[in-house]
Amino acid sequence: MLARARTAIYVALGALVLLVGVPLLVSGWIVFLLTVAGAKALAVLGVVLLLRGKLLTFGHALYYAVGAYAAGMAVKYLAVREALVLLTLSLLAGVAMSAFLGLLVARYRAVYFALLNLAFSMVLYGILLKFYSVTGGTDGLGIAEPTLAGVRLSGSLLRLAMYELTVVLTTLLVYFTYRFFASPTGYTLRAIRDNEVRVEYMGVSVWRAVYVSYVIAGGLAAVAGGLIALSVGHITPDLAFWSQSGEFVFVAVLGGTGSMLAPAVGSVLFEFVRNYAFELSPYTWQMTLGIVLLLIIFFLPGGVWSLTTLAWRRAGR
Amino acid sequence: MRLLLVVALDGLTYASWLFLVSAGLTFTYGVLRVLNLAHGNLYALGAYLGATLVLRYAATGSVPALAYGLLFLAAVVIGLVFGPLIERGFLRRVYSRDEEVQLLLTFSISLILEDVVKLVWGVNPIFADMPYSYLGRVRLGGVNYAWYPFLLTAIALAIGVLLWLVVTRTRLGKVLASVITDREVSLTLGINVPRVYTWAFTAGAVLAALGGALTAPMFSLAPGVGAEVLVTSFAVIAIGGLGSIGGAALGALIVGLARSAAVYFFPELDLFAIYLIMALVLLFRPQGFFGEIEVRRI
Numbered sequence: 001m002l003a004r005a006r007t008a009i010y011v012a013l014g015a016l017v018l019l020v021g022v023p024l025l026v027s028g029w030i031v032f033l034l035t036v037a038g039a040k041a042l043a044v045l046g047v048v049l050l051l052r053g054k055l056l057t058f059g060h061a062l063y064y065a066v067g068a069y070a071a072g073m074a075v076k077y078l079a080v081r082e083a084l085v086l087l088t089l090s091l092l093a094g095v096a097m098s099a100f101l102g103l104l105v106a107r108y109r110a111v112y113f114a115l116l117n118l119a120f121s122m123v124l125y126g127i128l129l130k131f132y133s134v135t136g137g138t139d140g141l142g143i144a145e146p147t148l149a150g151v152r153l154s155g156s157l158l159r160l161a162m163y164e165l166t167v168v169l170t171t172l173l174v175y176f177t178y179r180f181f182a183s184p185t186g187y188t189l190r191a192i193r194d195n196e197v198r199v200e201y202m203g204v205s206v207w208r209a210v211y212v213s214y215v216i217a218g219g220l221a222a223v224a225g226g227l228i229a230l231s232v233g234h235i236t237p238d239l240a241f242w243s244q245s246g247e248f249v250f251v252a253v254l255g256g257t258g259s260m261l262a263p264a265v266g267s268v269l270f271e272f273v274r275n276y277a278f279e280l281s282p283y284t285w286q287m288t289l290g291i292v293l294l295l296i297i298f299f300l301p302g303g304v305w306s307l308t309t310l311a312w313r314r315a316g317r
Numbered sequence: 318m319r320l321l322l323v324v325a326l327d328g329l330t331y332a333s334w335l336f337l338v339s340a341g342l343t344f345t346y347g348v349l350r351v352l353n354l355a356h357g358n359l360y361a362l363g364a365y366l367g368a369t370l371v372l373r374y375a376a377t378g379s380v381p382a383l384a385y386g387l388l389f390l391a392a393v394v395i396g397l398v399f400g401p402l403i404e405r406g407f408l409r410r411v412y413s414r415d416e417e418v419q420l421l422l423t424f425s426i427s428l429i430l431e432d433v434v435k436l437v438w439g440v441n442p443i444f445a446d447m448p449y450s451y452l453g454r455v456r457l458g459g460v461n462y463a464w465y466p467f468l469l470t471a472i473a474l475a476i477g478v479l480l481w482l483v484v485t486r487t488r489l490g491k492v493l494a495s496v497i498t499d500r501e502v503s504l505t506l507g508i509n510v511p512r513v514y515t516w517a518f519t520a521g522a523v524l525a526a527l528g529g530a531l532t533a534p535m536f537s538l539a540p541g542v543g544a545e546v547l548v549t550s551f552a553v554i555a556i557g558g559l560g561s562i563g564g565a566a567l568g569a570l571i572v573g574l575a576r577s578a579a580v581y582f583f584p585e586l587d588l589f590a591i592y593l594i595m596a597l598v599l600l601f602r603p604q605g606f607f608g609e610i611e612v613r614r615i
Contacts, residue, residue, distance in 0.1 A: 056417040104600060110416050111352050115555050116599060119592040122548060126592075242548060246424065253421055283435050290428030297422055298410065 019167050023160050031163050032231070033271050038166040039227035040251070041267035045177055046217030047252040048263050052181070053189040053213055054196075055109070059117030060248050062101075062124050063094045063218040065240035067225025069128065070094070072141040072235045083146040083153075083165065087226045094222020098215045106211040109196075121240050128237035140236030143229055162231040169227065170264065173220060178260040180216060185209050221248075250289060253296055256303020266304060319459050324577050330466035332573025333473035334532050339550035339557075339565045340480060341524025347560030348497055348517035351408060354423040356525050357547030358430035359399055363526025364542065365438050367391035368445035368533040375445070385468075388530040396523030399430075404518040409511070427543070435540050444537035469531055476524070480562050493517070497560075552595040558608025567606055 023031045043064045050057055070093035071086040080086055105116050128135045135141065145154045148161050180186050188209040191199045199206050229235050238244065247270075255266020278285050296303060342356045370387040403426055411419050454463050484490040495503045496513050504510050528546075553572050557564025572591050579590040586593075598605065 051417065054415070054417065056420055104596075108599070108603065111346075111420070111559065112555070112599065112603065114420065115551055116596065118548065119552060119555075119595050123592045123596070130586075242544065246428075249421070249424070283440075284432050286428045287432035287436075290425040290432075293421065293425035293428065294407070297418060297425065301418075 016167075016171060019171075020164060023163055028156055028159055032159055033275060034268065035159070035163045035166045035231045036228065037268040037271035038163075038170045038264065039224045039231065040248070040271070041264040042170055042173055042224035042227070043221040044248050044251045044255065044263035044267055045174060045260065046220040047248045048255070048257045048260070049177060049181070049189075049213055049217050049220070051252060051257050052193060053210060054193045055210065055213075056114050056249065057117040057217075058114045058242060058245050058249065059119070059121035060217070060221055061240050061242070061244035062117065062121035063098055063221035064225040064228075064244065064248075065121075065124055065128065065235075065237070066097050066218075067091070067094045067222030068229040068235045068239050069135065069141075069225075070222070071226040071229040072143050073134075075143050075146070076141055081144065081147045082150070083148045083161075083230055086146060086230060087169070087223060090222045090226025090229075091219055094225070095215055095219040097222075098218020102211050102214040102218070106207055106214055118242060118245070121245055122242060125237050125240040125242075128240060135237070138237065140234055143233050143235065145233070146230050159231075162227070166227050166231070169223065173223065174260050174264065177216070177220070181260065185212050189213055250293060253293060254303055256305035258302050258305045258309065262303060262305035269304060320581060322458050322460050323462075324581050325574070326460070326462055326466070327580070328570075328574035328577035329470055330573075331577055332569045333466070333470040334528065335550065335553050335569035335573055336473045336477060336566055337469075337528035337531065338525060338546055339553040339569060340476065340562055341521040341528070342550050343554040343557070343560055343562060343565045344480070344524065345518055345521030346554070347562075348493060349404075349408070349514055351412075351419045351423065352551075352559075353518070353521065354420060354547060355403065355427040355430055356521070356550065357543035357545070358427050358434070359395060359522045359525035359543075360529035360546045361434050361538075361543035362399065362430065362529065363392045363395045364529030364533040364538050365434055365443065366395055366526075367530030368443050368538055369438070371445040371534070372443070388533070389527065392523055392527035392530045395526035396519055400519030400522035401515055403522070404515045408518065409514070427547070431540070431543060434543070438538075440540050442537040442539045446534050465534065469535075472531060476527075477562070477566055484562065549591060552591045554605070555595050556598045556605055558605030561605070561607035564605055564607035 022034065043060060046063070047057060047060050050060075067090035070090045074080045074086055074089050080089070101120055105113065105120075108116055129137055131137075132139070145152070145158055147153060148165065151161075153161050181189070185208070188199060188204050188206070191204075192206055192209060196206055225239065228239075251266045251270045252263060254270060255262035255264075274285070277288055281288075300306060302309075338356075338360055341359075342353060345351065345353050345356075367388045370391050371384050374384055374387055375381070403423075407422055407426060408419070411422050454461055455467075456462075484493060492503075492508055492513060495506065495508060496510055500510055549572070553568040554561075554565050555568075556571060557566070557568030571594060575590050575594055576587060579587040583590075
């Protein structure tokens with residue numbers, strides 16, 4: 001067991017080195033794609049965290065957009081250029097927003113939880129769309145190139161820096177979420193999945209566990225939004241639209257909820273498949289997604305990640 | 318004063334439309350306990366088929382009055398084809414799984430149907446206004462208003478009354494109540510529960526398609542309409558209480574009037590007035606106006 005845990009750590013470190021070194025091997029376009037996938041994986045991670053507590057949200061893009069717009073507006077109105085400061089602002093905005101909305105949302109379960117989140121995300125979408133004097137409306141906001149630790153970034157340097165930043169941040173936050181899930185609150189979340197009423201009877205606060213998880217999930221999505229805003233350089237209200245939330249849920253199910261690494265795997269897979277499938281047939285793109293989702297529901301309930309545990313088990317024997 | 322009348326009329330029209338769409342969604346949920354995320358796509362299919370039939374029919378230059386029958390025909394065809402297909406083919410297989418799996422399943426069906434519409438009808442807007450303009454307009458208290466919205470309201474009322482009569486006054490209504498209350502006991506009573514599920518889902522699908530077909534003459538159709546409808550009717554039934562037909566009517570009225578008032582008085586708010594109301598209602602009455610409080614089982 002211990003030997004296997006050690007192997008896992010080596011594999012993880014090796015993978016990390018490989019990830020950091022990727023830009024040396026592949027073209028800039030793929031680096032950009034990986035940046036987007038890595039950033040979005042954080043939002044998906046939030047969805048997975050909630051799904052582990054049996055909470056399905058169709059409005060997680062709300063926090064994604066909050067993070068993106070927090071960074072974008074700070075660049076535009078406060079003339080902040082430092083990426084690390086901007087990302088911190090994203091995180092704070094997301095946490096503040098989810099801490100506030102969580103007070104209301106954490107009381108609800110199942111359909112109502114999904115619905116309320118959807119409603120709030122659509123409210124934000126409406127606000128971003130309508131107050132165009134501040135938010136740029138459908139045109140969105142262009143974001144000036146940021147600096148990282150004081151160094152001005154532009155062109156391929158920006159792409160490279162954002163990639164490395166995304167790899168580091170995503171790794172750190174995945175580890176953080178993993179630790180959270182192994183904490184007492186994390187265990188409570190697992191128990192809620194099995195039987196919420198019994199957890200309450202044991203004297204553990206279900207509300208608190210759900211609330212804390214919700215705030216963390218919101219913060220994760222906000223950092224994702226901030227990273228996307230800085231890497232893409234342009235943000236639109238579509239970031240808050242329901243279809244974006246739907247995409248997060250899709251990727252969460254695609255990757256599987258079995259591991260905190262699964263969202264990253266699912267996310268990379270999704271971005272690549274989307275890029276190629278979308279070029280091949282723009283009209284049947286959603287249909288492809290739907291069919292894949294159906295197949296996963298019926299034949300691979302654990303998502304793509306469950307394939308790795310299958311292989312792992314086979315290798316162990 | 319005149320403005321208020323317009324707001325009320327618009328609100329009523331919007332409410333009738335909302336009721337038609339959300340009655341199906343809430344009915345399906347009431348019986349199957351599954352929220353059908355593909356509901357909006359069934360609406361879109363009904364609208365597109367209705368518009369196509371009417372356009373074809375109008376081209377022949379025959380009696381215009383029959384076009385209204387075609388709208389109903391479109392709704393029934395869509396409902397009867399897709400209702401049993403979705404329920405028997407897919408939903409039935411996940412009743413024993415978690416609620417979020419069922420939501421995901423209907424979500425994937427909605428993604429598929431979204432593209433089916435694009436593949437069959439393309440992405441260019443379609444507009445079949447013949448049934449709308451044929452009825453002409455009426456002067457009402459100094460306001461020039463079309464007749465068609467009144468027809469829509471009448472149909473919505475009729476459907477509402479019909480549903481209410483079926484649920485409260487017929488044997489079928491009793492069977493439904495029994496299935497909703499306890500599935501297993503209903504089975505032992507000799508009720509064919511799977512068949513009830515199929516028909517309940519199909520009825521919901523027909524209502525969705527009917528809502529689409531009847532509004533096809535009022536708005537031009539473009540891809541994406543399904544998602545918009547779904548999200549709005551979600552809000553309506555959440556306000557009224559999931560599973561309650563009366564709740565859907567009340568929710569539709571509230572949302573309809575609020576939306577039309579917002580359009581005239583606070584145009585920048587119209588998009589999210591609906592969700593604001595929904596959030597407020599759910600805050601103070603989590604189960605909606607007519608929803609039942611669910612007993613939590615250990």
